[in-house]
Amino acid sequence: MRWQNRQRSKNVEDHRGGRTVKRVGGGIGIGAIILAIIAFLLGENPLNVLQQFQTEPATQVTTTRDKNEDVLADFVSVVLKETEDVWTKLFAENMGETYIPPKLVLYSGYDQSGCGTAQSATGPFYCPADQKIYIDLSFYKDLQKRFHATGDFAMAYIIAHEVGHHVQNLLGITYEVESRRRKLDQKGANVLSVRLELQADFLAGVWAHYEQKMQNILEKGDLEEAVNAAAAVGDDRIQMQARGYVIPDAFTHGTSRQRVRWFLKGWETGDLSQGNTFGTDKL
Numbered sequence: 001m002r003w004q005n006r007q008r009s010k011n012v013e014d015h016r017g018g019r020t021v022k023r024v025g026g027g028i029g030i031g032a033i034i035l036a037i038i039a040f041l042l043g044e045n046p047l048n049v050l051q052q053f054q055t056e057p058a059t060q061v062t063t064t065r066d067k068n069e070d071v072l073a074d075f076v077s078v079v080l081k082e083t084e085d086v087w088t089k090l091f092a093e094n095m096g097e098t099y100i101p102p103k104l105v106l107y108s109g110y111d112q113s114g115c116g117t118a119q120s121a122t123g124p125f126y127c128p129a130d131q132k133i134y135i136d137l138s139f140y141k142d143l144q145k146r147f148h149a150t151g152d153f154a155m156a157y158i159i160a161h162e163v164g165h166h167v168q169n170l171l172g173i174t175y176e177v178e179s180r181r182r183k184l185d186q187k188g189a190n191v192l193s194v195r196l197e198l199q200a201d202f203l204a205g206v207w208a209h210y211e212q213k214m215q216n217i218l219e220k221g222d223l224e225e226a227v228n229a230a231a232a233v234g235d236d237r238i239q240m241q242a243r244g245y246v247i248p249d250a251f252t253h254g255t256s257r258q259r260v261r262w263f264l265k266g267w268e269t270g271d272l273s274q275g276n277t278f279g280t281d282k283l
Contacts, residue, residue: 001152002217009080014073015107016137069137072155073106076135079156080104082217083163086210094272102166103132104159124158126165128174133162146241147232151225153218157204157263158229164203168196177278187249194235195277197253198262201230202275205266213270223267230263231256258283 084101091099105111111118114130123142124135143149143158168174177196181189208226212218231237234256239246253259262283265274277283 001156001219001222003075003078003152006078007081008074008077009084009104011080011101011103012077013103013105015105015111016069017108072137072140075152075155076104076106076159079159082211082215083160083207086207086214087163087167090210090272100170102126102163105132105134107134107136109136124162126162128169131166131169133166143229149225149229149232151221153222153225154229157226160204160207161200163207164200167203168200190250190252193252194254194283198258198283199275199277201259202262202266202277205263206270206272206275208267209270226263227260230259234259254283
């Protein structure tokens with residue numbers, strides 16, 4: 001992907017590193033005090049007991065951010081800017097609306113989102129409550145090592161997918177789906193979740209379609225990288241890796257085949273009207 005020397009987004013919030021945390025220390029517990037009283041009653045010096053339980057004083061520790069991730073942070077910022085350009089154009093031309101881009105939060109380890117605590121273990125996600133995308137850049141390593149999805153366009157697909165959720169939110173689709181999910185049992189709610197996720201894959205494909213038309217950024221092998229990433233995060237593949245078997249009723253994102261199919265449909269057509277994953281029996 002030809003991304004160097006391109007514009008960066010102004011909608012990135014970098015929360016990596018620089019976090020000041022309090023290291024617990026200092027003070028004496030109630031157990032130590034009780035033992036000191038017993039020592040005093042037995043005629044011993046209670047200070048000798050207390051000194052054994054004295055800990056280091058509380059300190060402030062400031063973490064530093066991984067400078068090796070700065071290049072990846074630049075890449076993410078460029079991809080976000082490219083999604084802003086495409087969706088600004090599509091909203092204006094197809095809906096006569098102004099596209100309001102999401103914020104993208106880079107964090108390390110954990111952060112606080114409008115949808116609760118963001119943790120690196122959960123992977124990238126979009127929070128409708130604050131309209132922000134949360135990404136711990138260590139996920140890129142997971143994408144390569146755990147999911148065997150390599151290449152910069154694999155990460156670009158992940159970002160475009162989360163931006164797809166933002167588009168759904170702006171269009172009112174997310175609210176409608178969540179309203180319907182609350183009236184269903186877990187199995188039925190999961191089915192709707194799958195359709196929502198597959199539509200986000202379709203929208204990621206639409207972005208790639210117009211990004212290539214507008215900027216010609218794709219290089220040989222880029223599309224294959226995105227397809228590989230889409231297949232790698234399919235429910236069936238993830239469950240098979242984790243359990244050794246699959247539970248279709250527990251799917252929430254779609255199978256590898258489904259995710260690839262809807263991404264490619266968006267890529268090949270660029271037609272937003274063909275992305276109604278809720279109005280078809282064939283996923």
